[in-house]
Structure formats: C-alpha cells, structure tokens
Amino acid sequence: MALPSFRRIDRAAVLACVALALVGWSSLLVPSLIRSIEPAFNQTDAGIGVFFFVNAIAYVSGSMLGGVLTERIGRRVILPMALVLITAGLAGMAGAPSWSLFLVAAVPLGLGAGAVDGGTNGLILDLYPSSRGRSLNLLHLCFSIGSLGSPLVVGRLVEIGVGWQSIVFGTALVAIPLALLLGLADQPSGRHVHAGPAGSVRIGLALPLVALAIAIACYVGSEVGVSHWLVRYLDSASVGLATSALALFWGGLTIGRLMSAKIGDRFDHARFAATAALVAGVTLAGAVAAPSLEVSILLFALAGVAYGPIYPLIMAVAGDRYPGRSAAVSGFLAGTAVIGAILYPPVMGLMSVSVGLGAAMAGAAALAGACALVLALIARGTFNGPRATAS
Known part of the structure; x- marks a missing residue:
C-alpha cells in the first residue's frame, strides 16, 4: 500500500506530525532531567510522582475539552491555542522559583499537550479514512521520534553542563511558530452538528468505546510508567x-510504529493490537527479571517495539466504528488514555520509596497484559454494539 497522500492538505498533516513530535519530546523532559530537577527543588521520587499526577489530570482535561470545543469552534482555533498553552507551561517550569510553582506550570503544559494529542488524532482520522491504521501509526511515529530524541539530546546536554532550565525554556520557544503555522493551515474543521443530546450520550456510553477506553488506559499506564521511571530504575548506571536506555525504549516504539505502518491495515486492528500488548507485557516482565543490566536494557528496547503499534491501532479501531465523530471520539480516548497515566506512574513513585521500582515495573507488565485481554475480547466481538454515525 502506498503512503497516505499529503497532497490534499499537505501542510495540516505535516504540522500535525510536528506538533505531536513536540508533545513526545516534552513528555520526556522531566523523566530525562529527573536527576537535575529533584535536587534543584529538594524533592524525592514521591514528589516527582505528584508532578506526573498533576500533569496527567491536566492532560485528560485538555484531551476531552479539546475534542468538545473542536466540534463547536473547529481545529483551526483549538490546535494553535493548545500549543500556546504548552509554551506557557514549559516557560513557567523553566522559570519556577519554587516547587509549588513548578507544579502549577504542569497544568497548562498538560492541557495543551492533551488537546494536541486528541486534536491531531482526529485530524488524521478525517484526512485518511481509508487507511486509518497506517496513517495513525505514521502520526504516532512522529510522537515516538520526539520521545526518542528527547532523552538522547537532553542527556548529552546535561553531561556538557547545560542547565535544565535552559533546555525546558528552549523547548517552549519551538511551540510558538508552530502555533502560528497551524492557525494558517487549511484543515478539516472537525465541527459537528448535533441532532440532539441523545447522539452524544450514545457515543459516550457505547460499550465498545468504553472497552477501548479501558484498553488504552491500561496501555498508557504501562507505557508511561516505564517511560517516566526507567532512568530512575537504572540508577546504578550513569x-x-x-x-540512552530510555532512548532505546523509544527507539523500539519508533520501529514498532514504522513496522505497523507498513502492515497494520492488512490485519484486524484489534487483534493486532492485542498481540502487541501481550508481547509487550511478557517482554517487560523479562526486563525486570533479567540477570544483568545489559540484558535488561535490551529487553526494555524490545518491549518498546511491541508497545509501538498499540495506541494508534486502538485509535484506528475507534475510527472504524465511529467515522462521523472523529474529533469527539479521538478526544475522548486520548483523555481516558491518560487516566492510566494519572493512576499508575504516580503510584510507581510511591512504590519506589516502599517496595521498590522493580515491583512497580512488574505492575506495568501486568497492565500491558490487561490491555491485551480487553483488546482480545473486543476482537472477538464481546463488546459489539451499534455503530455511531454522523448526525
């Protein structure tokens, strides 16, 4: 199958990819800088867990609110506004004189990142309805590239003496021109004319969508948990x-999404995602039990390969079932996905100071297994219900 054509709305598709890459980069800033941020504010892993919790709550709110507002006023307004919020949040973190203000700055960062996540997924669903699995994997490949580059570049900058505040503020500056370009780009508006309140209720309470929400929340709780805490987990390493191990994990995610972009639409999206989640859980458990640091790092990278296709394929399943409501459905799933990030990565911080991060990583493997189970049930048609249509 040929690559999805960007000829129709070339600028909007490319800018969506760049915006999600920025979200991916930003999401790994604090995990990559954890060894610099903790002493700067005299915080422990538990304190960083609070930051992840606050940021995740804001991310959920931004995803869901962004989808609702997009259906009313359009993406051309919402996506640039979301990037402005990211700029404000990152700049606030870089200049925060206290831990309390650092936490406050996590709110606009999360709101903006969540709205960009849900908004770009909806945009790609509208642009490429006949190749959703492939197109969404390519979009999330860009997220992975941003996440892959963040720890690699940040780690090198820290080693040569660049302050963490400069790194965070430099990222904030990138979002400004991107917001301007997205505001000028032609793109599907994402607006939806509601026939009545009942239509909205059917989408929100549809059993297949609820099942997808559970699956994506389990996936995100597992993947974000590993991503946020891997550098701390490998505390014995430099x-x-x-x-570099974190970069390898995201390099694996990048490879997984690139491979899935090639073959994802040849298979049932739910079955493919269920298989990937099962492999991710087993491989992650192996990484925790590995007898050496080198083997553990290798298995974390392989787990990343398996994690790669899961999120975009879940979005593709939703797009297949609710083709007329891409903005609302993608925003809803992007928001519920982060419930996993709200609940589990902060718990991992608490577990770190009690039972240890090894047990917390094992819990992440269990979440990947739960995701696989729900997706397998979806693939079997256990949660089949009426499909939503545009009204």
Whole structure:
C-alpha cells in the first residue's frame, strides 16, 4: 500500500506530525532531567510522582475539552491555542522559583499537550479514512521520534553542563511558530452538528468505546510508567547510559510504529493490537527479571517495539466504528488514555520509596497484559454494539 497522500492538505498533516513530535519530546523532559530537577527543588521520587499526577489530570482535561470545543469552534482555533498553552507551561517550569510553582506550570503544559494529542488524532482520522491504521501509526511515529530524541539530546546536554532550565525554556520557544503555522493551515474543521443530546450520550456510553477506553488506559499506564521511571530504575548506571536506555525504549516504539505502518491495515486492528500488548507485557516482565543490566536494557528496547503499534491501532479501531465523530471520539480516548497515566506512574513513585521500582515495573507488565485481554475480547466481538454515525 502506498503512503497516505499529503497532497490534499499537505501542510495540516505535516504540522500535525510536528506538533505531536513536540508533545513526545516534552513528555520526556522531566523523566530525562529527573536527576537535575529533584535536587534543584529538594524533592524525592514521591514528589516527582505528584508532578506526573498533576500533569496527567491536566492532560485528560485538555484531551476531552479539546475534542468538545473542536466540534463547536473547529481545529483551526483549538490546535494553535493548545500549543500556546504548552509554551506557557514549559516557560513557567523553566522559570519556577519554587516547587509549588513548578507544579502549577504542569497544568497548562498538560492541557495543551492533551488537546494536541486528541486534536491531531482526529485530524488524521478525517484526512485518511481509508487507511486509518497506517496513517495513525505514521502520526504516532512522529510522537515516538520526539520521545526518542528527547532523552538522547537532553542527556548529552546535561553531561556538557547545560542547565535544565535552559533546555525546558528552549523547548517552549519551538511551540510558538508552530502555533502560528497551524492557525494558517487549511484543515478539516472537525465541527459537528448535533441532532440532539441523545447522539452524544450514545457515543459516550457505547460499550465498545468504553472497552477501548479501558484498553488504552491500561496501555498508557504501562507505557508511561516505564517511560517516566526507567532512568530512575537504572540508577546504578550513569546518566548517559540510563538516558540512552530510555532512548532505546523509544527507539523500539519508533520501529514498532514504522513496522505497523507498513502492515497494520492488512490485519484486524484489534487483534493486532492485542498481540502487541501481550508481547509487550511478557517482554517487560523479562526486563525486570533479567540477570544483568545489559540484558535488561535490551529487553526494555524490545518491549518498546511491541508497545509501538498499540495506541494508534486502538485509535484506528475507534475510527472504524465511529467515522462521523472523529474529533469527539479521538478526544475522548486520548483523555481516558491518560487516566492510566494519572493512576499508575504516580503510584510507581510511591512504590519506589516502599517496595521498590522493580515491583512497580512488574505492575506495568501486568497492565500491558490487561490491555491485551480487553483488546482480545473486543476482537472477538464481546463488546459489539451499534455503530455511531454522523448526525
């Protein structure tokens, strides 16, 4: 199958990819800089867990609110506004004189990142309805590239003495021109004319969509948990090696999404995602039990390959079932996905100071297994219900 054509709305599709890459980069800033941020504010892993919790709550709100507002006023307004919020949040973090203000700055960052996540997924669903699995994998490949580059570049910058505040503020500046370009780009508006309140209720309470929400929340809780805490988990390694291991994990995600973009639409999206989630859980469990640091890092990278296709394929399943409501459905799933990030990565911080991060990583493997189970049930048609249509 040929690559999805960007000829119709070339600028909007490319800018969506760049915006999600920025979200991916930003999402790994604090995990990559954890060894610099904790002493700067005299915080422990539990304190960083609070930051992840606050940011995740804001991310959920931004995803869901962004989808609702897009259906009313359009993406051309919402996506640039979301990027402005990212700029404000990152700049606030870079200049925060206290831990309390650092936490406050996590709110606009999360709101903006969530709205960009849901908004770009909806945009690609509208642009490429006949190749959703492939197109969404390519979109999330860009997220993975941003996440892959963040620990690699940040780790090297820290090692040569660049302050963490400069790194965060430099990222904030990138979002400004991107917001301007997205505001000028032609793109599907994403607006939806509601026939009545009942239509909205059917989508929100549809059993297949609820099942997809559970699956994507389990996936995100597992993947984000590994991503946020891998550098700390590898505390015995140098900063350079630990951040390189995180980069390898995201490199695996990148490879997984690139491979899935090639073959994803040849298979049932739900079955493919269920298989990937099962492999991710087993491989992650192996990484925790590995007898050596080198083997553990290798297995974390392989787990990343398996994680790669899961999120975009879940979005593709939703797009197949609710083709007329891409903005609302993608925003809803992007928001519920982060419930996993709200609940589990902060718990991992608490577990770190009680039972240890090894047990917390094993829990992440269990979440991947739960995701696989729900997706397998979806693939079997256990949660079949009426499909929503545009009204």
